[in-house]
Amino acid sequence: MRFIFTTLFFCFTLQLSAQNFQVFNEPPSSNSVRSMAEWEETGTLVVTWRSFKSILAQIIAEASTECKVLVVCSNESTTVSQLVNTYGVTLNDNIEFLQTPNNSLWVRDYGPNTIYLDDDSLAIVDWVYNRTSRPQDNAVPVAVAEYMDIPVYRTEEEPYQMVHTGGNYHTDGAGLAFSSSLVIEENEPGNPYGTEPANEAQIDEFMSSFMGIDQYVKMEALPYDVINHIDMHFRPLDEETILVGQYPTGVSDGPQIEANVLYVLDQTTTQFGTPWNIVRIPMPPENGYYPYNGGDYRTYTNSVIVNNKILLPTYEYQYDTTAIQIYEEHMPGYEVVGINCNQIIPSLGALHCITKEVGAHNPLRIVHEKVKDQIDNSDPIPVSAQVTHNSGVSSVKIYYRYSNTAPFESFLLEDAGNNVWEGLIPNGLDTYTTVEYYIEAEANSGKMRTRPVPAPTGFYSFDLTFPTNTKETMDLNTQLLSAFPNPSSGITCIPIASKFGSNGSLKLYDLQGRLMETIFEGPIPQGEHRYYLHADRYPAGTYLIEWHSDYKVERQQLIIQK
Numbered sequence: 325m326r327f328i329f330t331t332l333f334f335c336f337t338l339q340l341s342a343q344n345f346q347v348f349n350e351p352p353s354s355n356s357v358r359s360m361a362e363w364e365e366t367g368t369l370v371v372t373w374r375s376f377k378s379i380l381a382q383i384i385a386e387a388s389t390e391c392k393v394l395v396v397c398s399n400e401s402t403t404v405s406q407l408v409n410t411y412g413v414t415l416n417d418n419i420e421f422l423q424t425p426n427n428s429l430w431v432r433d434y435g436p437n438t439i440y441l442d443d444d445s446l447a448i449v450d451w452v453y454n455r456t457s458r459p460q461d462n463a464v465p466v467a468v469a470e471y472m473d474i475p476v477y478r479t480e481e482e483p484y485q486m487v488h489t490g491g492n493y494h495t496d497g498a499g500l501a502f503s504s505s506l507v508i509e510e511n512e513p514g515n516p517y518g519t520e521p522a523n524e525a526q527i528d529e530f531m532s533s534f535m536g537i538d539q540y541v542k543m544e545a546l547p548y549d550v551i552n553h554i555d556m557h558f559r560p561l562d563e564e565t566i567l568v569g570q571y572p573t574g575v576s577d578g579p580q581i582e583a584n585v586l587y588v589l590d591q592t593t594t595q596f597g598t599p600w601n602i603v604r605i606p607m608p609p610e611n612g613y614y615p616y617n618g619g620d621y622r623t624y625t626n627s628v629i630v631n632n633k634i635l636l637p638t639y640e641y642q643y644d645t646t647a648i649q650i651y652e653e654h655m656p657g658y659e660v661v662g663i664n665c666n667q668i669i670p671s672l673g674a675l676h677c678i679t680k681e682v683g684a685h686n687p688l689r690i691v692h693e694k695v696k697d698q699i700d701n702s703d704p705i706p707v708s709a710q711v712t713h714n715s716g717v718s719s720v721k722i723y724y725r726y727s728n729t730a731p732f733e734s735f736l737l738e739d740a741g742n743n744v745w746e747g748l749i750p751n752g753l754d755t756y757t758t759v760e761y762y763i764e765a766e767a768n769s770g771k772m773r774t775r776p777v778p779a780p781t782g783f784y785s786f787d788l789t790f791p792t793n794t795k796e797t798m799d800l801n802t803q804l805l806s807a808f809p810n811p812s813s814g815i816t817c818i819p820i821a822s823k824f825g826s827n828g829s830l831k832l833y834d835l836q837g838r839l840m841e842t843i844f845e846g847p848i849p850q851g852e853h854r855y856y857l858h859a860d861r862y863p864a865g866t867y868l869i870e871w872h873s874d875y876k877v878e879r880q881q882l883i884i885q886k
Contacts, residue, residue: 344473347466349481354441357536360683361497362629363562365773366391367446367684369630370436370468372461373397373406374429376668376678381411383628383635383679386661388418390631394471394682395421396431396464424467427458430673432555433489434458435680436465436476439535443714446685449534450478451488452519454510472682477534485519486530487511491553491677494560498595498691499538501531502560502588504545506552541591543584546577548615555676557581557607559625561654563691564594569625570604573809576614582808586817589854596693599851605650608643622665626674627651630681632778634658637665637674657782688713688773690765696850697787697823704748705759705788709775712743713767720745723780724761732760732780760785789823802826804871804878805852811883812859818843818869821852828873830855832882835866843869859884 351357369387371380373395384407387393397403400421407413428434434455436448450465469476479486487510488503495501513521522530524542531537545552557569557577568585571578585602594600605624613619624647628635634651638644644662651660665674691710698705711717717739723732737745749759762779766772776782805819818830829845840862844855857869864886871878 344475345470346475347469348475348477350477350484351530351533352439352441352447352477356440356442357534358440358499359495359497359501359535359537360438360440360681361495361560361563362681363560363777364497364689365684365687365777366630366681368392368394368472368682369628370394370396370431370680370682371678372426372429372431372464373403374426376429377406378411379663379665379668379675380429380678381407381413382663383675384419385413386633386635386663387628387630387679388416390633391684392418392420394468395419396426396468397421397423398426399423422467422471424464425460426464427461428455429678430455430461430491431464431680432491432673432677433553434461434464435490436468436682437490437493437535438681438683439477440683440687444687444689444712445714446683447475447477448682450476450480451486452479452517454487454489454517456517468682479530479534482520484530484534486522486527487515487517487519489553490680491551491555491673494554494558495535495537496560496563496595498563499536500541500592500595501535501537501539502541502543502554502558504552504554505542506545508542539592541588543587544580546580548577549621551672553677555626556621556623556672557625558584559627559676561603564596564598564694565601565603565654567603567605567625567650567654569607569623571607571614576607576616579809586854594693595691598693599853601852603650603654605647606643608639608647610639620669621672622669623674624650626676628675628679628681629655629658632657632659634660635675635679636660636662637669638662639664639666639669655782656776656784657778657780658776659778686714686769686771688717688765688767688771690763690773690775692763692775694784695759695761695786697789699789699824702751704751706746706748707737707761707763708740708744708746709737709763709765710743711745711765713765713769713771715767715769715771717743717745718766718768720763720765722747722749722761722763723783724749724759726760727758732762734764737763757788758785759788802828802848802871802873802876804869804880807857807869807880807882810881811885812857813885814858814860816857816859816882818855818857819852820848820855820871822848822850825850826873828871828876831870831872832857832862833868833870835868840867857882860886 400423434453453462511522610619720737723734737747740746762783807818830843832840
């Protein structure tokens with residue numbers, strides 16, 4: 325199981341060389357270091373052939389249609405025979421084998437971490453693995469780097485020693501990363517890994533210099549998650565969206581997860597300076613039980629994004645269908661492939677835990693802030709994207725159509741400098757119309773990519789509203805969302821969503837209509853925003869929360885308990 329460790333960790337230093345392969349025990353000297361986000365182009369998916377082989381075989385078969393799959397194994401001939409004869413996998417040119425010693429299949433935690441240097445040259449970072457009983461696992465990243473002929477930077481020697489695990493790490497690909505507080509605990513004085521202690525400031529510095537992480541958010545560990553790896557309940561889906569596991573109110577790790585989400589929203593924004601879109605996905609029970617009362621730690625966030633595919637852990641049809649629908653809604657066009665994980669989940673891991681992506685050489689990267697719903701004022705709709713490739717970018721094109729009723733039309737975006745490409749979608753829409761679009765880029769080398777990645781099978785969309793009067797505009801604009809927790813005895817979060825930006829006031833009244841508090845008054849920008857009430861300031865009872873704008877009043881009850 326992933327959480328067992330017993331013996332002394334052994335450090336070692338390699339000084340090997342090939343055309344590109346080198347081992348460094350210090351940070352890159354490059355002017356630019358950037359960590360890869362998991363929705364970016366995957367060149368190779370790494371798995372380790374050990375236990376739960378039927379699940380691994382399905383991963384290998386599915387992922388090999390999207391990228392190279394590197395199967396780390398102790399005996400290549402035995403592995404090939406088992407894959408073909410026992411599990412019926414058809415070998416192809418994308419399935420390769422690396423015979424090297426290993427201890428476990430949890431390659432997410434000990435495997436190579438992709439970074440890009442300067443002009444997007446591929447390299448990996450190797451952290452000290454936090455399982456001292458598995459020294460062979462800790463050596464796998466160097467073996468992978470040598471096999472792939474790419475440089476590896478290791479946090480194995482003073483003054484750069486740092487313990488970390490891949491299951492406790494996610495990044496937005498633009499200098500922001502998330503972990504649980506486990507990363508701090510693992511590097512404290514007296515840690516069992518034989519490494520020099522590192523405080524939080526030093527960890528932040530190591531993550532900056534090795535990984536290009538400028539803002540490193542650590543969330544509180546969850547009470548019932550034994551391994552404290554965030555991939556069991558949290559994962560970014562793209563530059564603007566974070567998928568979060570959700571329990572029934574007050575159940576299991578639900579309260580701490582919600583507190584962590586609020587912390588993330590209060591501490592960070594997307595790289596565009598906008599609030600994160602938080603998408604919740606139910607954490608499925610096992611025979612009605614959750615982790616706090618004996619159920620397995622079933623999770624749908626422990627998925628794998630492999631270019632055009634999403635490999636999704638599944639458990640029971642009644643819950644799986646909802647999870648698939650949520651992924652399909654927020655990852656348009658991706659093929660969602662379910663792999664039953666009931667066999668592996670008692671060991672505290674699923675698909676994300678037993679895979680590790682290595683980025684593509686020379687990626688053509690498209691970063692795009694999706695166009696938001698808006699009221700049409702007869703002006704063209706602006707759209708932009710940041711596009712980079714080491715050979716330069718030849719062209720960027722947008723394909724668009726209205727309401728899924730016509731073929732896509734297209735036009736070229738203009739180079740606005742600093743790798744930004746801009747354009748305007750022509751106007752000429754009817755009332756309440758949906759606009760669908762995707763972006764296609766071509767590098768000077770001839771390489772082409774789209775966003776979303778599966779386009780035109782998948783595409784982005786936004787609504788243009790043509791209200792008949794100002795009141796209708798405001799009625800469509802803002803919405804008072806459900807306050808939580810409710811009932812409450814402490815800090816209460818009150819969300820308001822605004823499509824286009826608005827003005828108004830948020831107030832608390834008692835049932836006799838007396839104003840207890842003006843929580844907020846003034847303008848709110850586009851997006852979802854959260855306002856806070858300290859319920860412990862008021863006597864127990866039932867109160868009314870009121871959102872009042874020029875054209876709309878919404879109310880909801882809040883129960884305060886003591």
